[in-house]
Amino acid sequence: MAINPKKTPMREQSPKERIKNFDEVPLGYTPEEAMAEAKRCLQCKKPPCVKGCPVEIDIPGFINKIKEGNFKEAIRILKDKNSLPAICGRVCPQEDQCEKECVVGKKYEPVGIGRLERFAADWEAEQGLMEIPKIEKKTGKKVAVVGSGPAGLTCASELAKMGHQVVIFEALHKPGGVLVYGIPEFRLPKKIVEREVNYVKALGVKIICNFVVGKTKTVDELLEEFDAVFIGTGAGLPWFMNIPGENYTGIYSANEYLIRVNLMKAYLFPEYDTPIVRGKNVAVIGGGNVAMDAARTALRLGAEKSMIIYRRSKAEMPARIEEIERAEEEGVIFHFLTLPVRYYADENGRVKEMECIKMELGEPDHTGRRKPVPVPNSNFKIPVDIVVVAIGQSPNPLIPQTTKDIEIGKHGNIIVDEKTGKTTKKGVFAGGDIATGAATVILAMGAGKIAARAIDGYLKSGIW
């Protein structure tokens, strides 16, 4: 039977509809659609897709089970390597990972691995099932995991499965890290995060919220109670451009804008107490996934105009293509090769206008991308009432500042051995954005997994 050259399409909310709500955009596969898509998999003997997966899921294995209609077994295979499949199926950049390596993809569209992963996880949730894998004999060892984002949740669940006692410390009032405060509801419903967090708890992991490591207790104090510590505190420090007028009201960091909407549910104000300013003309500065999230959020909050202001051209944008396309479909306006240089405010200190300068691409810089350089005398103004600065963030300095003898890199990141997640401090491991700087959910999960293995080894051997 010939392979269908295209992925089985997934139904989704139309752009016109979806910008009026915060519900998820793609609606998922039916069992029939999933089985049809699973048939496209060649079941390679030496599957290159697995090599593309940071957590080494047995991809042909779980797809084969979907093909057979044995969804229960499919999710078991997935969870063997990945504790958060419903999340990964949605937010992993599969086009750069598993699907990039897919053999079908050499000629046609690759197998929709992410879509199938999502299907299996959602199917399990719909059935009300939650199978708990085998947990090894209790080792009597205790591990503290700092941060309940993707790195922390993964590391904790792996360690729990190995029989260690794990406590996660979370600074916010809800677990999930960037999955709850950063990624919007329409891309990752919070119910799904909650479910995956519950799975981690069901493995025996204890989660303590409202506990700021570095303040409530330091890492050194945790080491008095625990045999090892894993730090997965992410990249929480927002960057600003330091241009005139950037502190006027109405100018948000992407973190603030998204925390208000996602964690605090400001889109449901006044039912929820936390407010947000609903602007008419919203400008989002930056070209990454966070910028796309903010621009699409602004539309859902009723913006007449939601603009992306990016200093390079479309080709250099770091956001996933899928996210850029979705933003375009929804009506986000893109101003490429444009750099903000100053803001103007009204008499109450509220931003009303931004001055930009046009850029052109020059010689390649250290990232290999052509460096944008300003075009002289090309300044122009754009009326705005909300600005969201989404130009990146760096590791949160709280733990680096309060932990003795831990080596910190020049970007504020904790230095680790990539193969083990070991820091320079005995008994302390780290992974995810705190070590790499802002990256993806799945890379953080991969790092959490690598560290869990190394922690297990350390706890068993006692050798650092």
Added chain:
Amino acid sequence: MAKILKKESLAPNIKKFIVEAPEIAKKAQPGQFVILRVDEKGERIPLTIGDFDRKKGTLTIIFQEVGKSTIHLGMLKEGEEIPDLVGPLGKPSEIEKFGTVCCIGGGVGTPEVYPVARALKEVDNYVISIIGARTKELVIMEKEMKEVSDELYITTDDGTYGMKGLVTDALKKILDSGKKIDRVIAVGPVIMMKAVSELTKNYNIKTIVSLNAMMLDGTGMCGICRVEIGGETKFACVDGPEFDGHLVNYNLLMARLKTYLEEEKISLKLFKEKMGIQ
């Protein structure tokens, strides 16, 4: 979760809670704050730690009921729990022997400056304190402040108690009497901290203020608490909340505090309707 062990009304619309929070109490230092939420749909509000008892594992928080969240908080009863309480956040006050220090508290700034005054007294500073309030019944913590101060002055705007006038009038009087003050710590409404800073600048006295910027996470993640200190942007939650009063851009702080004025009114109105209160 933090259980309310004791609730007390200090003045109209000013409440005091003693809450069970052993881990925070163990680490708390003067000048730091906590963030709390009253319920599942509540906002995160920062409140300065009024006092702490490491042995008993308790914290004191004193707050004025001004908006929906603080009014709601004030409705919680003894024995009930505050669902979310996190801290201690922010940098502690600088405590060392400066010589003669003047601790100024305006309104609910008084309980905030109290642990600072006590700590300064403990390291042998000569502590002069000034408490300011609008009127007599709003003067709080007089007894406590007296215990940790070598001299205590009270001012009321309407002259119903203590000296008639503002805290700056009292401060000016002390300074003009020839007394040498080495450091001023002022905690209260922005306008008060601004006025104190303007006055002490003329006398060249180092002045520390505690900025009540809006906050969300309180750990440096969101940047809503951006303040300008000597032209540089700082985050009040992690770089402060205390800063050199002579370097603060107060107008910016005041403008930023008004960001959600309209929304705050809506929230309060709906809440009052729901609860059937005036």
